[in-house]
Amino acid sequence: MSTDTRTALPTPTPDAGSLHGERRLSRAVLAGIYLAGVALGAALSALTGFSVTSTVVYGVVLGTLALYVACRAVEGRRKAADRLVTALVTTAFAIAMIPLVSLVYTVLDKGLARLDGDFFNQSMFRVVGEGGGAYHAILGTLIITALATVISVPIGLMTAIYLVEYATGRLKKAITFFVDVMTGIPSIVAGLFAFALFTLFFGNSVRLGVMGAVALSVLMIPVVVRSCEEVLKLVPNELREASYALGVPKWRTVVKVVLPTAVAGLGTGVTLAVARVVGETAPLLVTVGLITGTNLNPFDGRMATLPVFAFYQLTQPGTDTQAYLDRAWTAALLLIILVMALNVVARLISRFFAPKTGR
8 A cells, every 4th residue: 555755845825916816997997097086186286276287186196096996906916016116107208298298399380390401401691581491501510520520539538448358446536537527617618628628729719610510519529438438338348358368469359359249339439429519508608609600610710509509599590480490390390300310220240249149
C-alpha cells in the first residue's frame, strides 16, 4: 500500500484587497463615475461663483474622490489605491497638456493667415502696412544659427572628450562646475557678454551677425558639453580596453572607437542644442538688431532674425496694426515648426545612426 508523501501547500489567506477580487469595474463605468464627480464639481463651482480654475479644481477633486470610493466599495482597498494613483497621474498629464494645446491652437489660428508664398520670398524693405514677409529674417536666423553651431560644436565636443577621457581631480571638478553654471545663465547675459567683447574692438555702435552667433554659442556650448559628456560615458569600457590591448594609442581609440560608437547620441545632443538657441530673442536684440532689408554677410552690419522680427512686429506696429500682428504670429508659428523639425531630426539621428547590436 503506497503512501502519498507530497506535502500540501498552505492555502494563502486572502487579504483585504482580494476579498472583492471577483468584482471589477469596467472602463466605461470608471469613466462615468469620474465624469459624474467632475459634473458635481462644476455644479458646485457654479453655485459658489463660476470660474475656470475653481471648476477644474472642484471637478478633479470630486471626480477622483468618487472614483476611489466606488473602487474601494467594489474592488477592494489595493485596487482602489491603484485606481487613485492612476487617476491622479492621468489628471496631472491632462492639466499639463491644456496650456500646450492652447498655445498650439492659438499660434495656428493666428499664424496661418500669413503663411503664404510672399512671407517666404519677400522682405520688409520699404513695406508699410500689409504685404512683405520674413525672407530676410529666415535667412538671417539660418546663417547666425549655423555660425553658432560651427563655433560651439568643436569646443563643446572636445571639452566633453577631455572630461570623460583625460581630466581627473580638481580640474575636472572645476570645469564641470563652470559648465553647470553656464547652463543656467540668463540669455541676456550672453548677449551682453558678446556686446561687451565686440565693443572693446569696434566701439559701441557696432551690430554684426557674428556678434549674435557668439552670444548664441555661449548658451549652446554648455548644452553640447553636458549632452556629449553623458553620451560618451555610455560607451562601454570594454571597447576602450580591447583597443588598448591591441596597442592602439588613446587618441586613436577615441577617434576610431569611442566617437563612432556614440555618434547617434552626439548627433542628437548637438541637434537639441541647436533647437535650444534657435528661438532666443534677448541676446539677438542686443547684438544683431534689426533691418528691413536682406543682409547675408554676418561680418558686415545688422541682420534680421525671426525672433527679433516677431518681437518688433508685435511691439512696434505701424498704421495697419493687424498686418503687423499677423506677421508676428506667422513668425512665431515658423519658429515652432523649426524647433519641432529639429527635434524630429534628433530622433531620426538617434534611430538610424545608433550602433547595431544584432546580427
